[in-house]
Amino acid sequence: MLTFITRRLLFLPVVLIGVTLMIFVAMSFLTPAQLVSAYIKSPEELKNQSVSELVVKYGLDQPIWVRYINWMKNVLKGDLGYSVSANMHVTEAIAKRFPATLELAIFAVIPVIFGGIWLGTVSAKNHNQPLDHASRIFAIVGWSLPDFVFGLIILLIFYGLAGWFPPGRLSVWADNIILSGDFVQYTGMNTIDALLNGRFDIFLDALRHLVAPTITLAYLWWAYILRITRSSMLDVLNKDYVRTARAKGLMERLVINRHVRRNAMIPVVTVVGSMILGLLSGVVIVETVFDYKGIGLLIAKGAQQMDYTLVLGTSLFYGVLLVLTNLVVDVLYAVIDPRVRLE
């Protein structure tokens, strides 16, 4: 177990350097003049100095390896440059927007995991019966609905027609309260902050804005987890120890819950890593559709305005975040499945 984790930890810096190299290589396709904004500390610098002066000042005329080391020094200090489109430092913009995305992702993960696993179990228990076929068709259709089409349909039905779930993060009145001095933003996640401030009305308003993007973000992975749980459950149902459990007269519910599901969860855990990857990509589309001001909308808007600094900085953040979550998932996997540790 310990060697497994140590090996993963030793490999971590290699992957992280790989990710930074990838972003840096992408950067090197830009001309020094385009790159200047990634280095300046404030917009005033562009007013007071010419671009060519800045190129020399930040060593953009140096050989590539010198530039990489200089750039890495800045990155390690948390300096990702100044974003023209967001009108603030990239690090600041990420810090401001990330809690919103995290909140959305957390809300999406809960129905995905519980709903998907439950439906998958039901489907496997009723193998090849109408319920199984229905869930299969639901999964295929779900898997085939592109998120931007599905999101627009949800927006049309639940906002355009019914008027229930508006886009954005908060209504104007709630936004005004949050921005006023009386409301303390502990986490940046509106639902939690609202509860901590004892404002139940704001909590409900935040929740109302979260429903539609959560459904859009979740349904695709719901279908996926359902399918994986189903096939993995079917796999385990044929195992000898399940037959033994049944033969000794155990109640069917106990057989499913104790013997089958626990073992069937192992393949499901492996996809959690790619699910997090998918959710974090998904937010780009979902936040754009629902005008939800998180990190996904930040990068999408930045890309539309050709704000290289913002796009590169945010994607570096993304890369590092994913490497770290993958590490956590791998370790969790080893905890659940003893066979992995012995490899």
Add this chain to the structure above:
Amino acid sequence: MVLKKLIRNPISLIGLIILLGFILVAILAPVIAPLPEDVLARNPNADPYRIPRYGFASTPTPPSKEHPMGLTEGQLDIFYGIVWGTRTAFKVGLTVISISCLIGIIIGSVSAYIGGKFDEIVMRFVDIFMSFPFLIAAIVITTILGRGLENVMLAMILFRWTGYARLIRGNVLQVKQDEYVMAARAAGVSHIVILIRHILPNTIFPVIIQASMNMGSIVVTAASLSFLGLGAPEGYADWGQMISYARNWILGAPGNPLAYWYTVVYPGLAIILFVLSWNLIGDAFRDIMDPKLQG
């Protein structure tokens, strides 16, 4: 044999029929939706992928006899866009799959055949590529290289080959120690010939099938980038772009939330059916390949 099973299964049969429909539409696009004569009169070499415009008003126009699916934002003909968008979809999907599959097969099989340290390094490299969310990578590349379908395809190829490389590597590792490979080596056959003549024919097909089943997801990714305004240029026949035109009109007019339904329903339906057909076939395919799941 596999095809027979696919036809016998009602789910995959529906998929095959829808797919056939799309293939026909793509092939017959110049017949189904020819460029209007006045456009051709002005410029005989006009690009058919440019959707013809019928005016300059931004508000969409509802379906009529001349324009069966209506005109979307900027008075672009929706029917024309969907028909030629089918060609765009196949063009993007086939290009990305064939090139990334080729790169993946070459790198993956050579890496597995050589083995040892080399293989280890290549696979760590693949790991790093795979740890990056694909859509974000595509956004980075299109931001740097500029908007355009070519750049979208390039971005997808750059980040798709890794999956195929990993797949073929596993297959090659399995057959590498087989007797017929050993025999060929003992007979003094060169490494390249062994790889091409003896190993690849036995390992390549699952990878190619897997790759073609990715058609749906590749087309969706390309469409998402167009939806974000990073893919196809303005007015290009592309489903994702047509949905992005619909975005501003999705909430309809005051008092009539469904006023502009046609701007999103038709292009949305086209892309959903396209992906659905591939997924129906793919799902049945997996069951055929994996007899354990058959009931």
